[in-house]
Amino acid sequence: MVAIKIVRAVNKYSDAAMIEIDVLQKLARNDATGKHCVQIRNWFDYRxxxxxxxxxxxxxxxxxxxxxxxxxxxxxLVRELGEQLLESVAFMHALKLIHTDLKPENILLVSSEDAKLAENKDGSFSKKVPKSSAIKLIDFGSTAYDHQDCSYIVSTRHYRAPEVILGHGWSYPCDIWSIGCILVELCSGETLFQTHENLEHLAMMERVLGPLPRHMLERAEYVY
Known part of the structure; x- marks a missing residue:
């Protein structure tokens, strides 16, 4: 059984797809066991x-x-998932690759099976959990090499690091920030920073973490 990702015949999407193919092939060459990231089998152009x-x-x-x-x-379970996420991202970073779009949608369970967890006092089963905690990363269309331009906006809003919002540019730490947001979401069932506006996003970060460091604010390209 395989999965086929079909990309619309639009230049910007086709360009991203070719980047993804290049990254997937690089990952496969360096991950013989296929432990960390989805494994590419082939690719082709259809119309x-x-x-x-x-x-x-x-x-x-x-x-x-x-x-x-x-x-x-x-x-x-969150602890097991977090350990795998950190290992997978460390694997990518060792290859000088930055995912830039880590989010729950781009982390797939290896198995579709689930199990039931007893959590009621009477011993009845009421909560479904994945039967296996094994996961892999997917969607490498936005992946960047560490030597590329890092001044543009990356990451889905809710998982975006403060340096990206402030216009500092970004590097490997933006992936680590995203992992932190994901793990909190898995623990709580709610998105940590549920917003679509930059100023509110920064304010929410400060509410959780305290004031942003002064040196970050002084270097900000964007003023809110």
């Missing part, structure tokens, strides 16, 4: 639609959360 053939995996963490009404994951 100007780039088609990427990969191994078939299970649902995303986002899909699993949605299916279970956004109920928080058990803390032990």
């Amino acid at each position: 100007n639609h780039i088609c990427i053939v990969c191994e078939k995996l299970g649902p995303s963490l986002y899909d699993f959360l949605r299916k279970t009404a956004y109920r928080p994951f058990p803390i032990d």
